[in-house]
Amino acid sequence: MPESNLFLNLFRHKVGKNYAPGQIIIEAGTHGDAMYVVLEGEVEIRVSDAEIETGGPNTILGEMALVDDDPRSATVVAKTDCRLLEVDRRRFQSLVAETSYFALEVMHVMANRLRKSNARIAST
């Protein structure tokens, strides 16, 4: 099974980019060519105005756009001062090819989100 702070460990020497509270990192409906790793701070994932997840360091965001070409399905906003690393499609694909733990951990995150989403549907 993948270890818990894998993304953070993988990118610990990277500087990333700063975001202020309230700043939009990903906007639903737009096209995207990168995923993000939260290095510091907290972000909020929103699907049509409902907060569906809050994420701290090691959270990944926007990974879906790297495996299909569809527009962003959720909006991500900085909740506090944040530092995020952008990982483009090429880097993502080489990580998947070279580091099976990375691929498994991305799947793990997606499975978690899908489970949460299914649970939400089941409760409506």
Add this chain to the structure above:
Amino acid sequence: MPESNLFLNLFRHKVGKNYAPGQIIIEAGTHGDAMYVVLEGEVEIRVSDAEIETGGPNTILGEMALVDDDPRSATVVAKTDCRLLEVDRRRFQSLVAETSYFALEVMHVMANRLRKSNARIAST
């Protein structure tokens, strides 16, 4: 980008196991150690009695239990006579490690399901 019949191509020489219409392949809430690839026939994915997806050949099922250890989140039932191949955790992990297209295609399926799920939440 991953090609479209990847799972079918990958396992085309495998025989698999037959299921009759109405037969349960995966039951929500149970523990599972395998994913399935539909080789022939049609299956139905249900989350708390609502049909959320119908799948034909090349559909994968139950892959989430291979990246976490949580119980099955959905029930899968054979809709017609089906032939399915079971892929256990060990085989899954070596496919992820050896075939980055396999990993990307699994992520692609998960992203699709998550998008559908999010769209369903957004419309409620």
